[in-house]
Amino acid sequence: MQDITIRKLGRVDYLPTWQAMQDFTAQRGADTVDEIWLLEHPPVYTLGQAGKPEHLLNATNIPLINIDRGGQITYHGPGQLVAYLLIDIKRRGYGVRDLVQRMEQVIIDLLASYNLIAQRRENAPGVYVNDAKIAALGLRIKHGCSYHGLALNVDMDMRPFANINPCGYQGMAVTQLRDLSANIDLNLLNAQLRELLIHHISI
Template identity: 35%
Template sequence: MVVNHSVSFVVLGRIAYHRALKLQKLLKRCLLDRLYSAQTGHSQVSDMLLICEHEPVFTVGVRNTDYPATEEQRLKALGADFHRTNRGGLITFHGPGQLIAYPIINLTHYNKSVRWYISQLEKTVINTSKEFGVAANIQSSDRGVWVKDNKLAAIGIQCSRYVTMHGLSLNCNTELSWFDHIVPCGVKNKGVTSLSLELKQNITVQEVLPVFLEAFAKQFSCLLVESKETDLPRNFSS
């Protein structure tokens, strides 16, 4: 594999959605500025890949008119958080048992096409699933990665000045009943699935992570370099 660029990755563990969003925004701003502020203690920022799981949360993208305040309260009453975001797409659920990947990368290092970028994310999930014996695919009409008519991974991104944020969620051993309360990504008459459900055995995020990282590195022709949460900007806090 020809390596064209290096990407730092940080495994955050289980983290509240608002904290991960705050970190994404901070890292994106730093990447756009090409320079950390004096508060961070660093001279520059590299492309980053954040890996985490979330506490139960429903998130909606920029097309969120179907989810007024009454719907927000209904979903919160289930015991999950609720966030309106600047990513593409409609509503989805994030929670324990999902591998969440947020690449904050400069597409000028790879390919400036957002369509290309989304395709690379989809292929990363497809190749990860293949390693576990799950035949996943894409559908021409609906974004994401599917096993037949059941969504295995959701993809929703935001990109400005060629710098990305948000990303993908891959269901490993997610509690899928959370999705019963919404129309995931606005796609009716289709279901959701997980690696565990497809394989009829428990497949954890920890098992999937090294396979996913290898697939990501190959798909983006990059060298992944692990960093620690302590290496992140100091003004990132709960």
Template identity: 45%
Template structure:
């Protein structure tokens, strides 16, 4: 069946699942993706997870320095180990890339653009680092400066990671997604090499002096994601 025979698709449906265990959400995302057809509407899942470390398909055990009382869960997303916990905004876009007419690289670019634009609403300048997916801030001046100037022996010197990306694409359909740190306990990040980078600092909006409710940030992020990931009105 060709997508040319389908009616135009609506914007993704937003679902707020609240605080749910990572394993439960992972299983539900995979089941949704495996069961969906060409006419299944896209969805965005807004969630918050209890404390958990998640490991990507290529994740190396040595990047978990000492999990302690926090479980490490193997995932099928890309990337290395990261941490999820209360006070962190997580959005899982379950979208069919064929409807958007884009490939994975462009999809990742749009996810990052949505995060950058969300941070802008709070006066924070977020930016990309080549070869290291996610969004970063300049710790010396997160409201005005991007990459620190001058020679840098350490590519992450002076930077803090405020958002992480991890995706899975199956039959052109995405799951997993993006996490943005708002107001959380950052200590668990010290138990890992975040995203596989030893010594990488992780920050949240609260650390930068920005007071915001996770629900407010999540709503803004979903708004920007819908702008970037909704099928054109004229799409078949």
């Protein structure tokens, strides 16, 4: 099993974190250990490289940042668990679709421990419970190495999602774990997410 370094960054601003991911990926070598960064962000909308600005439906005081991942628009904010996967997938011997499926399976397995049945959706990467999106995925691959990752809605102010077409889908419902399960311990959830990520990235 190849090593993975886990970094717990706490609540960090989006722009310097994105720059740090780019720098890490640009500077890594053949022997650089893969990393997973666990964190949350202050309120921010991010728009993927092929994103359409019209998916921001209402002007707000929440910043909008155009970034280099795939996908459309999404929202990050306090109470959302974010995991950035800085993985040399070429070295690990799998492709982008494999990584996406592994990320989705992490969330599906995590939610199963809360007695929730979560599902993938064809042509709409992410994880859904009762047809509502609970986790968003977005990646950038450069020289066979990934950055960006996944965001799981746990216990957050959901109102900013009303200002966007989440991931570019008009009328898409969005949900969070707090509204589906009464038993949420954020420290335990972080630990579960960490262990599942290590397991599914390593197998």
